[in-house]
Structures are given as structure tokens and as C-alpha cells.
Amino acid sequence: MNKKHLNVKLYFWLLFLISSLIFIFIPQIDLSIASIFYDGRSFPLNGSWIETILYHSVKPIIIFFALASFAIFIYNHIKKKNVFGINSKVLLYIILVLAIAPALIVNTTLKENWGRARPAQTIDFGGQKEFTPAFILSNQGGYSFSSGHTAAAFSLLGFALLARKRQKTFITLVLIYGTLVSLARMAAGGHFFSDVMTSFFIVWITTHILYKLIFKEDSIS
Structure with missing residues (x-):
């Protein structure tokens, strides 16, 4: 295995295949998990300070890491150095990770075309x-x-995979952060459990x- x-x-x-089939044939799982965050009238955690912080933290963090990587690449190119090992291949990898997974597959292909209503928009909630x-x-x-x-x-996993030291630590931190953001989105009534799990797998x-x-090699993880 x-x-x-x-x-x-x-x-x-x-896991991806089995979970996808479960979400398709036992959709009540989504409703049951969403109901945990619903008090009968609304999703009370929507707009709370913790949900707001997590929701608005994603974009600036991604922008910071992307710009920092680009700046280091330019510095390395000019100074003929290799700070953090960010060369043209690493920069290409970072760009593709951010462009393909969250941007192209999730936001452009799925989100814009699937039409699935958010939990808070459904009759059930x-x-x-x-x-x-x-x-x-x-x-x-x-x-x-x-x-x-x-x-x-x-998608910060892409940066974590580049680490040669303490890679598992960085991956764990990304998984924790991604999980917290996912919980925040579900708690706000913005997404079902299957929505966040599918994005994670993708x-x-x-x-x-x-x-x-x-x-041209396998990652350590």
C-alpha cells in the first residue's frame, strides 16, 4: 500500500476514490456534519472572530510566500547565490502548484461550473x-x-515538500492550518464536509x- x-x-x-463514492451514495453524511454547526436558525460561528481570522488569513499568507519565493529567486539570480535553494525549477514548481490546484482545478473548473449550493443556502439550513x-x-x-x-x-503543502530538513514538521503545520480553515468554512455554513475533503485530496x-x-524524483513524504 x-x-x-x-x-x-x-x-x-x-482513500480519495472511496471517500468520493461515499459522498455520492451516502450524501446524508454532509447534512449530518453540517447540522453540527447549525443551531436551528443560523450558523452562529459565521462572522465570529476566529472564523473571520481564518477566512481572511489565507490570501495574504499565500501572497506572502509566493512573493517571498519570487524575491529570493531574483536575489539568487543577481547575486549568483542559492539562498533556500530557490532556483528556476523550484520557482516553476511553486507557480504551478498555486496555479493548477487551487486556481485552475478547484476555483475555475469545479466551483464555477458545478453549481452546488452552500449549506446556508439550502432548505435544510x-x-x-x-x-x-x-x-x-x-x-x-x-x-x-x-x-x-x-x-x-x-496548497502550502507545495512549500513544505521543498523542505529537506524537518519536512514532516512543516507538512504537519500545513495540515493543521488547512484543517482549521476547513473547519471555519464548514462552521460558517460556507461548505460541506465533502467540499473541503475534495479540495484537500486534489x-x-x-x-x-x-x-x-x-x-524527476519522488518527494520524501
Whole structure:
């Protein structure tokens, strides 16, 4: 099960497949988990200080890491140095990780076209739209599937995979941060559990495949 396919362990591919099938054929899981954050009238944590901080933290963190990487690359190029090992391949990897997983796959392809209503928009939670299972195209005009904030938060995995020392520590920190952002989005009624899980799997798989394609080797994780 530890064998890798495209730099992604076999068990991870299986987890993605099995979880996707569960979300499609047992959609009540989404409703049950969403109901944990619903008090019968609203999602009370929506707009709370912790939810607001986590929601608004994603964009500036991503921008900071992206700009810092670009600045270091320029510095290395001018000074003929190798600070943090950021060369043209590393910079290309970072750009593709941010552009493909959260931007192209999640936000442009899924979110803009799937039409799934957010939890707070559904009749089940005080809204006016119908609930539809994950992976099923909908005409609800919603942007729930899948979670852009979750994908962006977990895309920091791309930076963590570049670490040669304490890689597991950095990966763990990213997983914790991504999980907190995902919980915040669910608590606010912005996404179902399947939305955040799908984004997580997409980012994890994409970052590892890109690592293999660009560096011609498997990542340590």
C-alpha cells in the first residue's frame, strides 16, 4: 500500500476514490456534519472572530510566500547565490502548484461550473435551494463544490515538500492550518464536509505529481 503511483501512495488514491463514492451514495453524511454547526436558525460561528481570522488569513499568507519565493529567486539570480535553494525549477514548481490546484482545478473548473449550493443556502439550513450530493452537477447556481479557501490553505503543502530538513514538521503545520480553515468554512455554513475533503485530496495529489514531473524524483513524504 506504500507503493507510489505518480509520487502519490496507493492508499491515498484509494482513500480519495472511496471517500468520493461515499459522498455520492451516502450524501446524508454532509447534512449530518453540517447540522453540527447549525443551531436551528443560523450558523452562529459565521462572522465570529476566529472564523473571520481564518477566512481572511489565507490570501495574504499565500501572497506572502509566493512573493517571498519570487524575491529570493531574483536575489539568487543577481547575486549568483542559492539562498533556500530557490532556483528556476523550484520557482516553476511553486507557480504551478498555486496555479493548477487551487486556481485552475478547484476555483475555475469545479466551483464555477458545478453549481452546488452552500449549506446556508439550502432548505435544510434555512435557505431556499436544494441540497445536492458532491460530484453531482447542479443547477442551483452555488459555489460550494469544492472549497477554494481549503485548496489555497492546503496548497502550502507545495512549500513544505521543498523542505529537506524537518519536512514532516512543516507538512504537519500545513495540515493543521488547512484543517482549521476547513473547519471555519464548514462552521460558517460556507461548505460541506465533502467540499473541503475534495479540495484537500486534489491539492495533495497535484502537489506530489508536480513534484515528480518537475524534479524527476519522488518527494520524501
